[in-house]
Amino acid sequence: MKTDKVIEHIVNWLKTYATNAKVNGFVVGVSGGIDSAVTSTLCAKTGLPTLCIEMPIHQAQSHVTRAQEHIKQLKERFDNVSDVRVDLTPVFEEFKTEVSLEGKQATVDMALANTRARLRMTTLYYHAGLLGRLVAGTGNKVEDFGVGFYTKYGDGGVDLSPIADLMKSEVYLLGAALEVPESIMKAAPSDGLFGDARSDEDQIGANYDELEWAMRMHTAGKTVEDFSGREREVFSIYKRFNSANQHKMTPIPVCEIPQNLT
Numbered sequence: 001m002k003t004d005k006v007i008e009h010i011v012n013w014l015k016t017y018a019t020n021a022k023v024n025g026f027v028v029g030v031s032g033g034i035d036s037a038v039t040s041t042l043c044a045k046t047g048l049p050t051l052c053i054e055m056p057i058h059q060a061q062s063h064v065t066r067a068q069e070h071i072k073q074l075k076e077r078f079d080n081v082s083d084v085r086v087d088l089t090p091v092f093e094e095f096k097t098e099v100s101l102e103g104k105q106a107t108v109d110m111a112l113a114n115t116r117a118r119l120r121m122t123t124l125y126y127h128a129g130l131l132g133r134l135v136a137g138t139g140n141k142v143e144d145f146g147v148g149f150y151t152k153y154g155d156g157g158v159d160l161s162p163i164a165d166l167m168k169s170e171v172y173l174l175g176a177a178l179e180v181p182e183s184i185m186k187a188a189p190s191d192g193l194f195g196d197a198r199s200d201e202d203q204i205g206a207n208y209d210e211l212e213w214a215m216r217m218h219t220a221g222k223t224v225e226d227f228s229g230r231e232r233e234v235f236s237i238y239k240r241f242n243s244a245n246q247h248k249m250t251p252i253p254v255c256e257i258p259q260n261l262t
Helices: 003-020 034-045 061-077 089-098 105-131 141-147 168-177 182-186 200-204 208-219 229-244
Strands: 026-029 050-054 081-085
Touching: 003 034, 003 168, 026 034, 026 105, 034 050, 034 061, 034 168, 034 182, 050 061, 050 105, 061 081, 061 182, 089 105, 141 168, 141 208, 141 229, 168 182, 168 208, 200 208, 208 229
Parallel strands: 026 050, 050 081
Antiparallel strands: none
16 A cells, blocks of 8 residues: 555545535544544644544543543644543433433443443534534444444544545554554554453454455455355354444435325
C-alpha cells in the first residue's frame, strides 16, 4: 500500500467533504485504540478544528492512559486540535437505576455494553451540534463490513467514515506513518465496553490477521468445507459474525406500501 498517498487522499477527502457540507471541523471520540488514534490524526492533518473527546465509563486505566497520551501528543503537533473529557460513568450508573437489570447475565451485560457506546455517540453529537462539526467514525473495514463488530447507533452512528475502507493491518501502517504513540501501536485492540481490558480477540475468538484472511476467503466465494483445523475454525467464526450482524451492514428495512393500497 502507498501509505503516504493513502494518507494524503483521506485528508483531502475529509477537507472536501467538510467544505461541501459547510461545516467547520470534526469531532472524534478517542479511546486509546489504534482506530481512533489514526482517525483523529487524519482529521487534525486537514488543518480544520478537531475536537478529541475522551468519554470514560468505568474505563480500564490502560485505556485512559493511552487516550490521554495520544491527545497530549496531538495537541503538541497540531494547533487546530482541542480536547474535552466527559466522564459518563455517573450518567451510566444513573441509567442503570431506571431500567430493569433482570434476565440472563450475559444478555444484560451486552445490553449495557451497547448502552455505553450509545451514550458516547450522544455525547459526540452534542458537541458536534454545538460547534457545527461532523462526527468522524473510527471503524475499519473488518469491523464495519466483515464481522459487524460495533454497536448499531453507538460507534456505528457517525457522519463520515475515513478509515472504513482499510483493513486493520492497513490502519496500523497508517498509524506508523502518522507517528501514533508506540503504546497504542502495541496495545491489543479492545472496544472498551465492559470496564476491563478484554481484547477484541477475547470476544470474537480470532485476531484481526485471521479475520482479514477469512474476509478475503469469503469474498472469493470459499465455504467452510474448503478448510480444516484452525482455518476452518476461524472461517466459521467469521461467517457466524458476518451472518448475525447483517442487520448492521444493510440499509434499514422499509415496509413499502403497494400502490393499490394507497
